[in-house]
Amino acid sequence: MELRIRRLLTMFVMLALFFVALGCEKMDRSLQPEGKPVQNTSFLQDEEATSKEEKIKIGFSMDTLEEERWLRDRALFKAAVESLGAEVEILAANGDDALQVLQAETLISQGVDLLVVVPHNAEAAATIVKKAHLAGIKVLSYDRLIKNAEIDLYVSFDNERVGELQAEAITKIVPKGKYVYIGGADTDNNAHLFKKGVFHVLQPLIDKGDITVVYDQWTKNWLPSNAYANMQEALIANEGKIDAVIAANDATAGMAIEALMETGLAGKIPVAGQDAELAAAQRIVEGTQTMTVYKPIPTLAEEAARLAVAMARGEFIDTDRKVNNGKVEVPSVLLPPIAVNRSNMDETVIADGFHSKVDVYKGETR
Incomplete structure (x- = not known):
């Protein structure tokens, strides 16, 4: 008698588990578009998130855009950065030291991977370098040398x-x-x-x-x-x-x-x-x-963009020249000018x- 009761209980449990499983399958199908098989897309989402995380963003703090020359630099640098698969945010202070510091702080707060600076005031821009380094962001001094600061690279002409x-x-x-x-x-x-x-x-x-x-x-x-x-x-x-x-x-x-x-x-x-x-x-x-x-501004812009993106990716930049900025010997890339x-x-x-x-x-x- 006890054996018979045990068998009935076992059959009852198995039937219950079967119907629960069947209900879950129907619910899962109801959540999918009609006629389409269930797909596991979690790996696609992870890949998309990783791709977004790996996109390098460069901040470009410029002194001015009031001269023809600097408009050309902005356009060429932007195009060069984007051709390397990175993006760039550009702000210009038009000769205002305080505004340039504020704009640099904005770029830093946006989480740029590297900051490129054309300083209006070579001395005042040292503040920008300190703020960037506190946030773990390296600084490339573009065309004009930032004085008395531990800048990471200087790219200019001789x-x-x-x-x-x-x-x-x-x-x-x-x-x-x-x-x-x-x-x-x-x-x-x-x-x-x-x-x-x-x-x-x-x-x-x-x-x-x-x-x-x-x-x-x-x-x-x-x-x-x-x-x-x-x-x-x-x-x-x-x-x-x-x-x-x-x-x-x-x-x-x-x-x-x-x-x-x-x-x-x-x-x-x-x-x-x-x-x-x-x-x-x-x-x-x-x-x-x-x-x-x-x-040749295209040469300067393209070289600075290449080096900026490489530095942002953590690559080591080896240079054979250094320029003293009053505080350190700055690794430098100096391009030749032409009369x-x-x-x-x-x-x-x-x-x-x-x-x-x-x-x-x-x-x-x-």
């Missing part, structure tokens, strides 16, 4: 060589005479490097008495209007008797030439600039500016596609 090229070109034309030097912003380390290169060439001639620098002034905030005022001041102080002008970039050179035009001296006095801006290239073929220094005048315009900026021949020559057949 800016002392830029100044040397300017002075070499002008001293070939004017080996003796009165020189005017219109510098860049005192807060920009590159402005100091340009000037150092210029005077490296001029100083032996100054020591010999062949050259006299009759005017030497910085241009506050790189503003062209300040460069114009400087040139006017130089002309007044020397009663228009000057023989050559070296300006820290093409924007300042352009305003120096405008002041020279007002006194009928444009085209008669050699003027050097740098950056190879379109307006400067046009002035060179017209004869009012003697030369510029071409720094450009009327004779090699076609073979340099035009051949590279930096400017079109139509734009440089304003549609004239050459």
Whole structure:
């Protein structure tokens, strides 16, 4: 009798388990689209999440976008970063130190993997580096060196060589005479490097008495209007008797030439600039500016983007040059600049596609 009861109980339990299993299967099917088999998609979700996590994001803090040159840097850097499968967030402070620090903090709070900085003020930007490092984010100094901070990499052109090229070109034309030097912003380390290169060439001639620098002034905030005022001041102080002008970039050179035009001296006095801006290239073929220094911005932007993404991925960057920024020897990549005048315009900026021949020559057949 007991054996019979046990068998009945066993059968009852087995039937109960069968119906429970059947109910679960129906419920599972009811949750799927009609006519489609059940699929395990959890691995796809994990793969998608991993892909999102691995997407590198670069923060790009720029001093300004008020000059043609920096608009070009922004576009080229963005395209280069995205071509490497990463993304970039770009903010520009337009010469405001406090705003640049605030914008950098915003990029840091967004969780960028690496911060690229074009500093307005080489000293003030050290604060940005400290904040980034506290958040575990490395910093690449783009084109301009951040001073007195432990930056992780500096990518630029050989800016002392830029100044040397300017002075070499002008001293070939004017080996003796009165020189005017219109510098860049005192807060920009590159402005100091340009000037150092210029005077490296001029100083032996100054020591010999062949050259006299009759005017030497910085241009506050790189503003062209300040460069114009400087040139006017130089002309007044020397009663228009000057023989050559070296300006820290093409924007300042352009305003120096405008002041020279007002006194009928444009085209008669050699003027050097740098950056190879379109307006400067046009002035060179017209004869009012003697030369510029071409720094292939596509090369700089692409190299900086490549290095930034590699660093963000944790790769080691090996460089053979270091630049002292007042605190550390900064690993550096310095690209060579190129002197450009009327004779090699076609073979340099035009051949590279930096400017079109139509734009440089304003549609004239050459």
